Amino acid sequence: MGRATSDAEAGSDPGAGSGADAGTGGTAGAGGAGVGAHAPPPAPAPPGDAAGLGRPRALAFVTPALVLILVFLVFPALWTIYLGVTDYRLTGIAAVEPRVVGLDNYGRAVGDERFHTSLWLTLQFVLGSAVIGQAGLGFAIAWVTRGRGRTLRGLVEGLVMLAWILPGSVVAFLWIALLDRDGGTLNALLDTPGAAWLLDHPMLSVIVFNVWRGTAFSMMLYSAALQSVPPSHLETARLAGASTWQQLRDVVFPHIRGHALTNLLLISLWTFNDFTPFLLTAGGPEGRSEVLAVYILNVAVRGGELGYGAAISFLILLINLIVALFYLRMLRERRTAAPAEPVAGGGR
Amino acid sequence: MKRARLAANTIAILAAVVTIFPIYWMVLSALKPAGEITSLSVRPWTLSPTLEHFRRVLTGENFARYFLNSLGVALTVVVLSALVAFLAAVAVTRFRFRFRTTVLIMFLIAQMVPVEALTIPLFFLVRDLGTAVPAVGLNTLGSLVLVHLAFTLPFAIWMMRGFVAAVPDALEEAAMLDGATRPVILWRIIFPLVAPGLVATSVFSFITAWNDFVFARTFIISAKDNQTLPAALLVFFKPDENDWGGIMAASTLMTIPVLIFFLVVQRRLVAGLAGAVKD
Numbered sequence: 001m002g003r004a005t006s007d008a009e010a011g012s013d014p015g016a017g018s019g020a021d022a023g024t025g026g027t028a029g030a031g032g033a034g035v036g037a038h039a040p041p042p043a044p045a046p047p048g049d050a051a052g053l054g055r056p057r058a059l060a061f062v063t064p065a066l067v068l069i070l071v072f073l074v075f076p077a078l079w080t081i082y083l084g085v086t087d088y089r090l091t092g093i094a095a096v097e098p099r100v101v102g103l104d105n106y107g108r109a110v111g112d113e114r115f116h117t118s119l120w121l122t123l124q125f126v127l128g129s130a131v132i133g134q135a136g137l138g139f140a141i142a143w144v145t146r147g148r149g150r151t152l153r154g155l156v157e158g159l160v161m162l163a164w165i166l167p168g169s170v171v172a173f174l175w176i177a178l179l180d181r182d183g184g185t186l187n188a189l190l191d192t193p194g195a196a197w198l199l200d201h202p203m204l205s206v207i208v209f210n211v212w213r214g215t216a217f218s219m220m221l222y223s224a225a226l227q228s229v230p231p232s233h234l235e236t237a238r239l240a241g242a243s244t245w246q247q248l249r250d251v252v253f254p255h256i257r258g259h260a261l262t263n264l265l266l267i268s269l270w271t272f273n274d275f276t277p278f279l280l281t282a283g284g285p286e287g288r289s290e291v292l293a294v295y296i297l298n299v300a301v302r303g304g305e306l307g308y309g310a311a312i313s314f315l316i317l318l319i320n321l322i323v324a325l326f327y328l329r330m331l332r333e334r335r336t337a338a339p340a341e342p343v344a345g346g347g348r
Numbered sequence: 349m350k351r352a353r354l355a356a357n358t359i360a361i362l363a364a365v366v367t368i369f370p371i372y373w374m375v376l377s378a379l380k381p382a383g384e385i386t387s388l389s390v391r392p393w394t395l396s397p398t399l400e401h402f403r404r405v406l407t408g409e410n411f412a413r414y415f416l417n418s419l420g421v422a423l424t425v426v427v428l429s430a431l432v433a434f435l436a437a438v439a440v441t442r443f444r445f446r447f448r449t450t451v452l453i454m455f456l457i458a459q460m461v462p463v464e465a466l467t468i469p470l471f472f473l474v475r476d477l478g479t480a481v482p483a484v485g486l487n488t489l490g491s492l493v494l495v496h497l498a499f500t501l502p503f504a505i506w507m508m509r510g511f512v513a514a515v516p517d518a519l520e521e522a523a524m525l526d527g528a529t530r531p532v533i534l535w536r537i538i539f540p541l542v543a544p545g546l547v548a549t550s551v552f553s554f555i556t557a558w559n560d561f562v563f564a565r566t567f568i569i570s571a572k573d574n575q576t577l578p579a580a581l582l583v584f585f586k587p588d589e590n591d592w593g594g595i596m597a598a599s600t601l602m603t604i605p606v607l608i609f610f611l612v613v614q615r616r617l618v619a620g621l622a623g624a625v626k627d
Contacts, residue, residue, distance in 0.1 A: 055443070057530075058439040058442075058443035059439070061435040061436060061438055061439035062435070062436045062439040062440060062451065064432045064435070064436070065432050065433065065435070065436035065501050065505060066436075066451065068432070068494070068497055068498040068501060069454070069455070069458055069498055069501055069502065071473075071498070072470065072473070072494065072495055072497075072498030072499070073458045073461060073466070073498055073499070073502070074454065074458065075469075075473070076466040076469035076470050076473060077461050077465070077466065077469075079469035079472075079473075080465050080466065080468075080469055083468070083469070137363075140359070141359070141360060141363050144355075144356035144359050144360055145356070145360045152357065152360060152361075155364060156360045156361070156363060156364045158611075159364040159367050159368045160363060160364065160367050161610070162367065162368070162371060162607070162610075163367050163370075163371070165551075165555055165606050165607075165610050166371070166559075166603055166606065167558065167559040167561075167577075167578060167599075167602055167603070167606065168559055168561060168578075169559075169561050169578045169581055170374070170581075170599040170602055170603060171370070173374075173581070173595050173596075173599055174370040174371070174373065174374050174599070175370065177373070177377070177592060177595075177596075178370055178373065185373055212366070212367065212370075215363075269459070269460055272462075273460075273462040273463065273464075275463075275464055279561075293462060293464055296462070296464050296465065297464050300464075300468060301467075306468055309465075309468070310465065310468070313462055313464070313465030314465070316462050316465065317460060317461060317462065317465070320460040320462075321457070321460065324456070324460060
């Protein structure tokens with residue numbers, strides 16, 4: 001990861017500090033400014049200081065953010081790792097005097113049938129709703145609406161985004177009302193009274209729900225990305241008799257690969273950690289829609305097993321890291337494979 | 349070609365309709381008289397719209413109070429998050445310091461931490477913090493502001509980074525030569541240029557803070573007056589019979605601020621997102 005990230009930085013840095021020190025004569029701590037700009041990128045580069053901030057000022061700028069993140073994100077995360085090796089519980093003796101039990105919690109997770117099911121369901125959830133559903137559908141909508149009239153695009157964009165910005169609790173209510181067994185709207189529309197969608201097809205309901213909810217983000221990103229594909233390239237391909245699929249594969253995808261990967265990374269992580277399904281099915285019936293995020297909530301808060309819940313949380317974090325590494329690697333491969341390729345940068 | 353165009357438009361409109369349907373249903377149910385909602389013959393319209401549910405929601409259960417609480421928390425988070433993220437983004441893009449890569453990676457990893465995993469330690473942390481600084485302890489809105497702020501920052505900084513990097517150095521140089529001071533450069537030159545990015549990040553901050561359910565439920569235990577909307581919605585859920593009219597009216601009201609905020613910035617949001625992931 002370290003390498004991938006520093007590569008990414010190197011990409012955005014060459015320009016930084018290019019002679020901006022022209023007027024920074026008296027800046028304290030700006031020693032060596034400008035040198036970094038002309039030296040080759042490999043880290044650790046000598047300090048560059050484009051804006052003439054000065055080291056103390058730069059530190060002062062980054063400190064508030066750092067302190068907040070350290071106190072409210074990093075510290076609790078470390079605490080979670082500690083809790084993961086204890087038998088801490090919400091109530092009872094273990095609540096007062098938690099014992100360190102080493103890796104017992106992890107051992108238990110490995111042998112826990114419920115955890116395996118949950119892992120498998122999470123995989124279905126991420127692949128089904130994020131990778132296939134949101135990204136696929138999002139791209140499809142972005143592709144068919146590209147170059148359409150402003151009104152139509154604005155309308156579709158606005159409506160689809162609406163689903164994305166609504167409060168989670170509100171959309172959960174909406175979907176419960178929609179899928180309800182008695183008097184649910186869907187049953188009335190399909191004329192299937194008494195069909196208990198959330199009970200009979202819990203995972204499908206949750207996946208469709210998440211596709212409905214999150215497609216907007218992918219669609220927006222892909223719309224922006226598609227604007228970066230030069231129309232002349234598509235035109236040429238079309239004149240050469242390329243089918244739509246060939247156009248997509250040979251012209252469009254190479255152009256938007258960076259966007260596509262970033263999008264997949266973000267929506268995978270979001271979906272992985274999303275526990276809105278809890279509001280819909282609470283993981284039931286019988287754990288048939290208990291994705292990992294819901295599993296943690298059920299184990300830690302409802303079951304009171306804070307230690308075990310924390311251990312599972314840490315496992316989730318590790319899985320997230322692996323997913324992120326995988327994507328970063330693919331991003332880097334793009335850079336090394338095709339350095340001359342124009343960077344997919346949307347924008348208007 | 350014509351057929352393809354027709355098909356494309358149809359797909360687009362179909363997607364829009366499918367998306368809007370539950371939301372339409374929400375507003376419709378909020379306006380239907382109580383008897384009509386539960387009747388089995390579902391009609392996609394109502395002949396006698398009523399504001400009865402809205403009236404009940406607005407007058408009872410302290411709704412207005414919760415609404416203002418939520419709004420206050422969300423707006424404070426938006427302003428602080430934009431400010432802090434902007435400064436941090438300037439520092440990490442315009443200055444190379446020793447642990448810069450470490451800091452950047454930390455921001456990235458911080459986004460992957462599952463929220464539910466942190467709820468428990470955060471509860472204890474906020475409780476202990478409250479004994480030192482009562483304004484941010486349990487049952488206070490301050491605690492919500494702080495925690496949301498911390499959770500929105502990593503994403504905001506990552507987004508802002510791209511925008512700050514896109515501001516050409518030549519611009520700053522020119523300003524320097526014209527005798528502009530550093531604060532002037534920061535606030536009058538860089539700040540306006542990255543405004544689209546700030547707009548996009550504010551939407552995220554606002555939505556995160558406004559929609560939050562978990563932290564509100566965890567931190568605000570006994571102080572009923574300091575509850576926020578998502579938690580307050582629960583009062584309409586009854587074990588036997590849910591008050592759907594009330595739920596839908598309250599949901600509609602809760603949606604309005606997000607909608608306004610979103611409509612104001614929609615145009616800029618797309619451009620902002622495109623810029624943020626631009627590499």
